[in-house]
Amino acid sequence: MSLDAATKVVVVGLGYVGLPLAVALARHFDTVGVDINAARIAALKQGHDATREIDSETLKASSLKYASDVSSCAEAAFIIVTVPTPVDRANQPDLGPVEGATRALAGAINAASKPVIVYESTVYPGVTEEICGPLIEKVSGLRQGEDFFLGYSPERINPGDREHTVDKIIKVVSGESPEVLEKVAALYSKVTTGGVFRAASIKAAEAAKVIENAQRDINIAFVNEITQIFQKIDLSVYDVLEAAGTKWNFLPFRPGLVGGHCIGVDPYYLAYKAQQLGQLPRVILAGRSINDSMGAYVADRVHDRLRKAGDVLVMGLTFKEDVPDLRNSKVVDVIERLKWLGHNVTVHDPLADAEEAVHEYGLTLDVDALTRQYSAVVLAVPHAQYLAMDPAVIGGLVKDGGLVADIKGALRGKALPAGVDRWQL
Structure with a gap:
């Protein structure tokens, strides 16, 4: 698919994920960043990013445009949703931000634009097609696959990491059909020098994201557990890890507090889906229990x-x-x-x-x-x-x-x- 500088892209949500992506997209496309936080928009216009992911000079030089409402979605060829997906007090998925953003954009799109709506928010497999798609149809009165199309490309932002930035990493992309997949691939191929990986399906891309962080969580939980064991015999886990690390295939995880917006949250999304399917996610929840107790x-x-x-x-x-x-x-x-x-x-x-x-x-x-x-x-x-x-x-x-x-x-x-x-x- 051929895209040019006139292609209109709207990024909904300008946090740790959305802002770096929007700035990268603005180098190639007519891009608008939307955030409901008016103070956040005002600060970004002044060149100040409170997350410190984008420096002031880069922000001021960017052609990125800002808006505090989704009206710009009406003419967009691509709408990318990058809002948070937290858990509630019971560690159950809170899809409120995703559903809120979905309702808002659904009220703004029109059939003439035939937008591709790409979700980057971390979710369990099925959310994009089983929850977001039907919600857009309900609010907009439009038909998925005819008037708008769905895609998914999981975010891989690591706050504070200046090496694995959105313009350098491999981006996993997916679409509801082969044609939509190629559109999404063409968009992200312009953004990153790392290239794109075409996932077999939207669900496969959703699942890939959620297991990336669940895997890290489980590995850290193992190290946290052995740390507690070695503490009882006055043995430094760091001394043990240094020795074990001399083996070529030993994984270099370290003990600590496991929080943040990804590793401390995403395993609960996978566990929730497993329980919906009648499967007890014993390893996943054991890892979370250990890390949550640290x-x-x-x-x-x-x-x-x-x-x-x-x-x-x-x-x-x-x-x-x-x-x-x-x-x-x-x-x-x-x-x-x-x-x-x-x-x-x-x-x-x-x-x-x-x-x-x-x-x-x-x-x-x-x-x-x-x-x-x-x-x-x-x-x-x-x-x-x-x-x-x-x-x-x-x-x-x-x-x-x-x-x-x-x-x-x-x-x-x-x-x-x-x-x-x-x-x-």
Whole structure:
């Protein structure tokens, strides 16, 4: 299929996934980015991306246009949906954002444009064709396969990763028919130098995405479990992993808190689908159970080392280092457990948005936290700013006989002041 600069593309949702994709598409097509958050749109127009995925210079130079409603979908040849797919409090899939975006765009499209509607949001197999397609038909009064067409191309954004960006990775693409598949392939082929992989079906593409993260989750769960075993015999899991890693086919996973918008969520989508089909997803749910319990495990070990309640500084709140993303941060589990155990907890993070921390978790970030001393310091998220600190300075945040808990082993091999207790996974 031949596409040119006049081809109109609309990206619905300008978060961690949508914005980098929209900027990449705008290099080749007439692209509009839509987000219902007016403040987000205003900031992007000024060249400021709060997610830090796109730098100011790139944003200002981009031809990407912005809108806070979906009216631009009426003339679009392609509409790409990149809204979040979280889970609810019961860890059940929350398709509310996807269904909301679908209803909105369905009310704007028309038969004359015959748009291809591509979903990038992570879902369980069947959502695109069994939920989104019928919903578009119901709202728009149009016919799938005649007036509009469906495709799916799973997002593979890794927040903070400047190597595996959307314009370099292999993009999995799919369509409801061979003709639609080629249209979707032609679109994404313009965006990435990594090429495209044509999945056998939309369901195959949906399933591929959800197992990518479920596989990582299970592997990390195994390492977290053996970490707990080795802790009981005073054996460092890092020493074990270094030795085991000399074998050519050993997988280099590390222990830690498993949160974020993908690995900590996607396995529940797959588990939900399995249970719908009458299949008990034992391995998937076992992995989730282990990883979901790690926050409490870390807090309990800190409490055991201190032997009594005290003042604890938690350094880092985001779900991973060097990103401002607070979604599904498992550091929160550590904090809540420490508070439950009676500790007075102070939280510091140089990247997290203070208002978002309050809104999402009821936590106040203390910008002056690094000027005081504590019974324990928990280095939860090793941001570059923390690693640039002299280990003696981090140790200096601890009172005599206090503890430095290094969750990810970031200070491994580095000397701390005499008299400071050290603990790591």
